[in-house]
């Protein structure tokens with residue numbers, strides 16, 4: 001783990017001031033987190049010489065109360081649909097045209113529900129300035145024939161640009177309210193990591209830097225599945241000890257999944273904000289947990305007439321998106337393909353409860369190997385199997 005000292009940040013600013021160069025920022029996505037992130041970015045761009053003051057945020061156009069959402073944002077500085085109780089800084093402007101939103105931009109901040117990233121990048125292809133760098137704030141992973149794909153790889157594949165990843169215990173509404181929290185930026189090149197550190201770090205939004213982009217992204221995607229289990233646990237009113245046990249077991253499978261499919265994931269990153277802390281906040285206060293509780297309660301009360309995930313997402317989230325259900329399906333598919341279901345019993349159980357009608361109560365049917373000392377690496381699974 002590393003951080004940038006105030007002195008190093010001053011030096012970075014002085015270098016930019018001397019060169020007369022400024023980075024121009026475009027944010028791709030104006031949902032709940034996109035809007036809260038725009039508050040931080042807007043403030044830092046107005047404050048630091050490294051950045052052009054003006055920030056553009058691409059906002060998929062939609063109607064609110066008969067008007068265009070972008071017009072409402074630009075006249076009131078409030079994203080009334082996705083972050084209604086907070087004002088965006090006045091140097092942040094919403095733009096409905098995706099290609100226009102990146103005109104002249106040198107730093108791109110991708111903050112979309114993960115299922116929309118690849119197609120959004122395809123539209124941007126051929127419209128970027130030279131030497132653009134990106135950061136992904138997205139919590140999700142894609143899957144193709146070669147296996148799980150990091151969001152940063154999707155950006156690299158589609159646009160040919162370097163991308164960092166920011167992930168952490170970051171419930172957007174709490175950040176918008178200015179409550180203290182931490183986040184983690186994973187980087188490949190130190191210089192780019194330093195630039196994004198400057199763009200995001202604030203006294204109440206403290207950034208730590210880690211080398212490598214895989215761990216923050218994989219943890220961020222898989223904890224959304226574990227949060228479904230936290231919701232099932234709450235519907236069963238099982239209490240805090242049970243939920244803590246499910247989080248611990250979920251953390252182990254998050255780490256296993258990350259090391260199974262990606263290089264350079266080390267255990268230390270699990271205790272960064274993007275690991276354990278994000279898992280905790282999502283399992284206590286996130287949307288995945290909340291909707292999963294409602295889904296499980298509906299099944300417990302109504303049996304076969306229960307509400308669907310799609311109904312509950314639309315009814316409870318007003319346009320915001322669940323990321324855990326899609327991730328649960330995608331992870332299950334890849335584990336099936338790779339014959340690895342036995343190695344991830346908890347994630348598989350969560351999928352089967354969510355999509356195959358397995359009883360909600362099975363959320364606490366944990367296999368023996370998860371209580372053995374070496375379960376982090378799943379060597380325990382092998383020991384049990386060969387006994």
Ligand SMILES: NC(=O)C1=CN([C@@H]2O[C@H](COP(=O)(O)OP(=O)(O)OC[C@H]3O[C@@H](n4cnc5c(N)ncnc54)[C@H](O)[C@@H]3O)[C@@H](O)[C@H]2O)C=CC1
Nearest residue numbers: 030031032033034060111112113116138139171172320321
């Ligand atoms: N909201 C939160 O507290 C946090 C969210 N995240 C992650 O950030 C990412 C973005 O989340 P939010 O900003 O909360 O979004 P959100 O959940 O509020 O989703 C709504 C956004 O999706 C956009 N959208 C809908 N259909 C689209 C399409 N076809 N193409 C492109 N965009 C479309 C909407 O315009 C809106 O901006 C997700 O991966 C999420 O897991 C990460 C940390 C915190």
Ligand SMILES: O=C(CO)COP(=O)(O)O
Nearest residue numbers: 168169170171286287288
């Ligand atoms: O990622 C989050 C907090 O860090 C938000 O999680 P949810 O999408 O479940 O609200």
